Amino acid sequence: xxxxxxxxxxxxxxxxxxxxxxxGRVGPLLxxxxxxxxxxxxxxxxxxxxxxxxxxLPALRDDFAASLATVQWVVNSYVLALxxxxxxxxxxxxxxGKARMLMTGCALFGVMSALCAxxxxxxxxxxARFFQGAAAAIVAxxxxxLIGATYPKKDRGKAIGVWASASALTTAxxxxxxxxxxxxxxxxxxxxLNPPLAAAAIGLLLYARPKDAPDQRPFDIPxxxxxxxxxxxxxxxxxxxxxxxxxxxxxxxxxxxxxIAVVFGIALIAGYVVWERRTAHPMTxxxxxxxxxxxxxxxxxxxxxxxxxxxFFLMPFELIDRRGLSATVAGMAFLPFSLSVGxxxxxxxxxxxxxxxxxxxxxxxxxSAGAYLLLIFLRPFSFGLGIIFPMALLGVAFAAMIGPLxxxxxxxxxxKDEGLASGVNNAASRIxxxxxVALAAGFAAMVGGYMIAFWVAxxxxxxxxxxxxxxxxxxxxxxx
Numbered sequence: 001x002x003x004x005x006x007x008x009x010x011x012x013x014x015x016x017x018x019x020x021x022x023x024g025r026v027g028p029l030l031x032x033x034x035x036x037x038x039x040x041x042x043x044x045x046x047x048x049x050x051x052x053x054x055x056x057l058p059a060l061r062d063d064f065a066a067s068l069a070t071v072q073w074v075v076n077s078y079v080l081a082l083x084x085x086x087x088x089x090x091x092x093x094x095x096x097g098k099a100r101m102l103m104t105g106c107a108l109f110g111v112m113s114a115l116c117a118x119x120x121x122x123x124x125x126x127x128a129r130f131f132q133g134a135a136a137a138i139v140a141x142x143x144x145x146l147i148g149a150t151y152p153k154k155d156r157g158k159a160i161g162v163w164a165s166a167s168a169l170t171t172a173x174x175x176x177x178x179x180x181x182x183x184x185x186x187x188x189x190x191x192x193l194n195p196p197l198a199a200a201a202i203g204l205l206l207y208a209r210p211k212d213a214p215d216q217r218p219f220d221i222p223x224x225x226x227x228x229x230x231x232x233x234x235x236x237x238x239x240x241x242x243x244x245x246x247x248x249x250x251x252x253x254x255x256x257x258x259x260i261a262v263v264f265g266i267a268l269i270a271g272y273v274v275w276e277r278r279t280a281h282p283m284t285x286x287x288x289x290x291x292x293x294x295x296x297x298x299x300x301x302x303x304x305x306x307x308x309x310x311x312f313f314l315m316p317f318e319l320i321d322r323r324g325l326s327a328t329v330a331g332m333a334f335l336p337f338s339l340s341v342g343x344x345x346x347x348x349x350x351x352x353x354x355x356x357x358x359x360x361x362x363x364x365x366x367x368s369a370g371a372y373l374l375l376i377f378l379r380p381f382s383f384g385l386g387i388i389f390p391m392a393l394l395g396v397a398f399a400a401m402i403g404p405l406x407x408x409x410x411x412x413x414x415x416k417d418e419g420l421a422s423g424v425n426n427a428a429s430r431i432x433x434x435x436x437v438a439l440a441a442g443f444a445a446m447v448g449g450y451m452i453a454f455w456v457a458x459x460x461x462x463x464x465x466x467x468x469x470x471x472x473x474x475x476x477x478x479x480x
Contacts, residue, residue: 039102042105043144051178055330056327060187081133083231083434087224089105090145090423092142094145098149099146102139103201105142106135106201110194110199112129113198114195116129117189172339175335176332178190180327226269226271226275230265237261288424293472296471298424298425299464300365301464303464304368309432309434310439333383336392343399358408358469364401365401365464367393439453
């Protein structure tokens with residue numbers, strides 16, 4: 001699932017924008033507030049869609065009589081487009097204007113949401129979800145960059161606070177809202193929530209948008225195509241992981257399809273790397289990845305967020321299928337996680353400034369590994385002990401990581417590369433979600449797959465902690 005409220009470096013995207021005061025483009029207070037409201041509405045639309053749909057997956061599967069692989073692609077088609085196009089979405093905002101691209105993204109997201117609601121068969125839903133993800137890839141960077149382009153640096157703290165609080169509240173309420181809407185109206189109603197939000201955001205921007213100052217800079221379309229194709233091939237191959245027909249755990253094998261797809265996907269990634277080294281306008285400049293701290297932090301981000309995506313995909317099926325809970329109650333299981341992230345992230349960021357981002361990131365990754373292990377060992381126990389307690393601990397763990405991760409990634413590069421570094425790190429988290437969902441769906445097809453998947457999630461998080469500890473300088477100074 002796309003956990004939009006957990007983009008690691010979203011605040012970095014805002015702070016990296018040139019100060020409008022220095023450019024002589026500061027608008028009146030009312031205009032700035034209306035633009036902020038539009039950006040919050042646009043972002044909230046994406047947050048609600050991602051978190052609310054999580055608990056609707058079992059109902060969607062039953063309604064279509066679909067396989068778990070089909071449900072996986074309802075998620076992965078969205079995340080694939082978002083992961084592949086989020087960097088190019090930011091480039092489009094720079095070239096054609098942030099406000100203009102935000103309105104375009106909102107309109108496309110609203111239309112695709114309506115098509116998702118009306119989809120009468122899985123293939124149409126998967127295709128509509130892909131284009132919905134492409135729209136989100138425009139909305140996310142454009143809305144964040146527009147906040148930075150509208151507010152002077154001295155006022156950005158409050159604007160970011162409003163945006164972050166709205167993110168926390170909408171995401172925290174998303175699973176409960178999604179569960180209730182699914183029970184009362186059915187899963188398509190979740191998608192009908194988006195068009196009114198898109199229309200409201202567009203209306204505010206038409207009235208109050210600042211004058212765009214496009215930066216005529218080419219963007220890397222071949223690179224985006226190679227990356228999207230590579231990710232799609234790898235995700236398709238991983239979706240075939242599972243037991244052979246009629247077998248138990250001893251009969252599990254990795255199919256030829258998986259091996260060929262993964263090898264081909266890796267070859268495409270190698271081609272992407274070669275292209276990025278040769279093109280004059282790379283999407284991910286090679287100089288960033290010659291920085292061992294930046295590369296290591298992105299690898300740790302990938303592992304930590306892949307583990308989280310395993311949990312987000314499997315948990316609704318565990319709650320509804322095995323525990324027999326309603327969709328509304330299942331949605332409440334995600335509340336401790338979302339509230340902990342929303343209300344403790346600022347506190348954790350302050351602790352990171354005091355004790356160092358390295359310590360907080362390592363501790364958070366280890367705590368998340370512990371939470372996944374608790375979801376295994378406490379599985380036989382009550383809902384409160386077996387689910388709510390580990391989920392609350394997982395929320396505390398991610399609250400400890402998000403602020404310091406922003407600080408660490410931004411501080412690991414030169415100031416001129418801050419915005420690009422933020423985009424790359426957000427893309428890393430999206431790619432991790434794509435791979436994590438593919439792995440989760442593969443494990444879910446196995447006997448005992450729930451246990452195996454959470455052992456893998458714990459191992460990935462622990463590996464992320466080790467990488468952070470090894471590559472990150474202890475004295476990294478925050479500029480975020």
